[in-house]
Amino acid sequence: MEKNKARSRFIVLCVAPAVILFLIFMVYPTLNVFRMSLFERGAYSPTETFVGFNNFKSLVSDAYFIRAMQNTILLIVVVTIITFAFALVFAGILTREKVRGKELLRVIFYIPNILSIVVISGIFSAIYKPENGMLNSILSLFAGHQVTTLWKGENLVMLSLIIAMVWQAIGYYMVMYMASMAAVPQSLYESAGLDGAGRVKQFFQITIPLIWTNIRTTLTFFIISTINMAFLFVKAMTSGGPNGASEVALSYMYGQKDAGLYGYSMAIGVVIFLFSFILSALVNKVTKRTPLEF
Amino acid sequence: MEATKSLKKNSNSGEKLYKFFIYLVLILLAVSIVVPVAWVFMASIKENSEFYGNPWALPAGFYWQNFVDAWTKASMGDYMLNSVIVTALSLVILLVVALPASYCLSRFKFVTSKFLNTMFMAGLFINVNYIVVPIFLMLRDGDTWLKNVFGNGFLLNNIVVLSIVYAATALPFTIYLLSGYFATLAHDYEEAAYIDGAGYGRTMISIIFPMAQPSIVTIILFNFLSFWNEYIISMTLMSSANGPKTLPVGLLNLMQAQQSAADYGPQYAGLVLVMLPTLILYICVQKKLIQGMTVGGLKG
Numbered sequence: 001m002e003k004n005k006a007r008s009r010f011i012v013l014c015v016a017p018a019v020i021l022f023l024i025f026m027v028y029p030t031l032n033v034f035r036m037s038l039f040e041r042g043a044y045s046p047t048e049t050f051v052g053f054n055n056f057k058s059l060v061s062d063a064y065f066i067r068a069m070q071n072t073i074l075l076i077v078v079v080t081i082i083t084f085a086f087a088l089v090f091a092g093i094l095t096r097e098k099v100r101g102k103e104l105l106r107v108i109f110y111i112p113n114i115l116s117i118v119v120i121s122g123i124f125s126a127i128y129k130p131e132n133g134m135l136n137s138i139l140s141l142f143a144g145h146q147v148t149t150l151w152k153g154e155n156l157v158m159l160s161l162i163i164a165m166v167w168q169a170i171g172y173y174m175v176m177y178m179a180s181m182a183a184v185p186q187s188l189y190e191s192a193g194l195d196g197a198g199r200v201k202q203f204f205q206i207t208i209p210l211i212w213t214n215i216r217t218t219l220t221f222f223i224i225s226t227i228n229m230a231f232l233f234v235k236a237m238t239s240g241g242p243n244g245a246s247e248v249a250l251s252y253m254y255g256q257k258d259a260g261l262y263g264y265s266m267a268i269g270v271v272i273f274l275f276s277f278i279l280s281a282l283v284n285k286v287t288k289r290t291p292l293e294f
Numbered sequence: 295m296e297a298t299k300s301l302k303k304n305s306n307s308g309e310k311l312y313k314f315f316i317y318l319v320l321i322l323l324a325v326s327i328v329v330p331v332a333w334v335f336m337a338s339i340k341e342n343s344e345f346y347g348n349p350w351a352l353p354a355g356f357y358w359q360n361f362v363d364a365w366t367k368a369s370m371g372d373y374m375l376n377s378v379i380v381t382a383l384s385l386v387i388l389l390v391v392a393l394p395a396s397y398c399l400s401r402f403k404f405v406t407s408k409f410l411n412t413m414f415m416a417g418l419f420i421n422v423n424y425i426v427v428p429i430f431l432m433l434r435d436g437d438t439w440l441k442n443v444f445g446n447g448f449l450l451n452n453i454v455v456l457s458i459v460y461a462a463t464a465l466p467f468t469i470y471l472l473s474g475y476f477a478t479l480a481h482d483y484e485e486a487a488y489i490d491g492a493g494y495g496r497t498m499i500s501i502i503f504p505m506a507q508p509s510i511v512t513i514i515l516f517n518f519l520s521f522w523n524e525y526i527i528s529m530t531l532m533s534s535a536n537g538p539k540t541l542p543v544g545l546l547n548l549m550q551a552q553q554s555a556a557d558y559g560p561q562y563a564g565l566v567l568v569m570l571p572t573l574i575l576y577i578c579v580q581k582k583l584i585q586g587m588t589v590g591g592l593k594g
Contacts, residue, residue: 018395
């Protein structure tokens with residue numbers, strides 16, 4: 001009895017601080033996103049008036065919001081496809097082939113992942129600078145005349161964001177897949193080689209199916225994190241500009257908060273929440289395969 | 295005979311082409327990562343007039359003044375101190391809170407243990423930046439209330455509160471990683487300790503935690519990087535112009551200010567100041583970091 005009491009006291013003491021912090025700073029704010037989306041709130045007073053679904057009604061006809069969602073979806077689709085295709089192929093090459101300096105390459109590829117997005121934005125500002133920027137000066141060399149492309153102009157800003165985001169993400173996933181590919185037994189490749197299967201066939205019929213579980217989990221998480229990464233990049237690199245051309249869902253939500261439209265901002269938050277949940281559930285379902293053992 | 299020979303020769307040169315292609319692509323990728331980073335280091339010691347010429351020209355000399363300007367005039371020195379305090383404090387809070395919680399959640403069965411485990415797992419799917427607005431409003435309302443009652447609010451523009459928010463929002467991932475490790479340990483360790491007369495707390499602190507050292511190192515590394523590099527929460531919760539700022543937010547302000555002033559040197563010096571600590575850490579522990587990452591599996 002005494003021992004039971006001590007056990008309960010110990011458990012409560014250990015678990016309570018984590019639960020309390022989690023409730024205050026994660027559960028309560030999350031519930032608040034949903035609650036506040038139904039209210040109108042003054043910019044400087046905490047008084048709230050219930051407006052039902054009015055915030056959502058205005059969202060549907062808000063051209064800026066629709067553009068922000070389109071940009072988000074564009075980034076999710078393009079960045080995911082490019083990053084995963086390159087990461088898988090490079091990881092496959094680095095694990096299967098005898099490449100000199102493999103360790104050094106691995107160390108280099110991982111560098112972008114440890115830098116702050118603010119730093120990466122600063123680096124890419126130097127790359128994209130119209131006059132004397134790194135990219136334009138290289139292009140000038142090939143073109144033979146001074147190139148002054150506006151990489152952060154309205155037409156190219158999304159492309160520039162995509163390049164920066166792929167640059168940041170590719171190494172992390174490559175290193176991750178290298179680890180799981182290294183666990184695939186060598187004998188499988190040897191017998192496939194004897195049966196006459198070439199590199200490409202081996203890659204698609206042995207490597208990919210055997211690490212499918214890993215690909216699937218990372219894909220789901222990557223899609224959620226791209227919604228967030230897009231915001232981090234946009235906020236530091238373009239502030240949504242020019243003229244809202246690079247606005248994404250979260251940066252638009254943040255901008256509405258700065259404008260003091262809290263109810264509206266949270267309605268966007270609700271849309272983002274539902275969007276990311278539905279999307280990851282969808283990806284999870286679509287990519288479902290019977291896991292293979294090796 | 296001749297045909298097979300030429301076929302063999304053909305596939306051999308194909309093989310060579312393939313190898314060449316692999317090296318080309320890998321080296322291109324490596325160059326595209328290393329060169330821009332190295333370029334920033336080079337730019338940070340250039341004088342302002344040098345930025346109007348060829349961007350690939352080597353710096354004329356070591357223009358140390360950029361760093362002095364960034365450190366003092368742009369207050370990067372103060373921001374650096376703030377970042378060090380916030381990162382260290384968040385890590386301490388996180389470990390003190392998460393270690394015992396993960397231990398209990400993974401090794402004890404009690405009434406709510408299943409529910410709590412699911413709750414923290416669900417937390418993995420909540421991105422902090424989705425909920426930054428309500429966190430900000432909650433703290434601002436708290437400040438208003440404190441002002442009315444005590445005449446002074448202290449929740450916003452406070453690096454201690456920021457550290458608590460960082461630690462709290464890192465809990466789900468940290469508990470997920472640690473519980474995964476604790477769950478693999480055999481129960482014999484505790485039973486032996488109990489027989490020797492050690493209580494629950496003593497067993498946890500002096501038997502279990504030392505065994506979890508590799509996992510703890512992984513957690514410190516990951517969270518160091520995410521706390522040090524974070525800027526959205528920091529920018530939102532410490533938005534006052536004269537209040538304290540962390541390094542990435544200070545750098546962002548500096549970059550936006552220099553954009554119009556066309557004073558590039560200090561900006562690149564600031565970039566170097568922010569990334570140097572993470573790069574040094576990375577060089578020292580890169581093996582461990584990459585190992586830990588593949589053990590952890592996923593990151594939000």
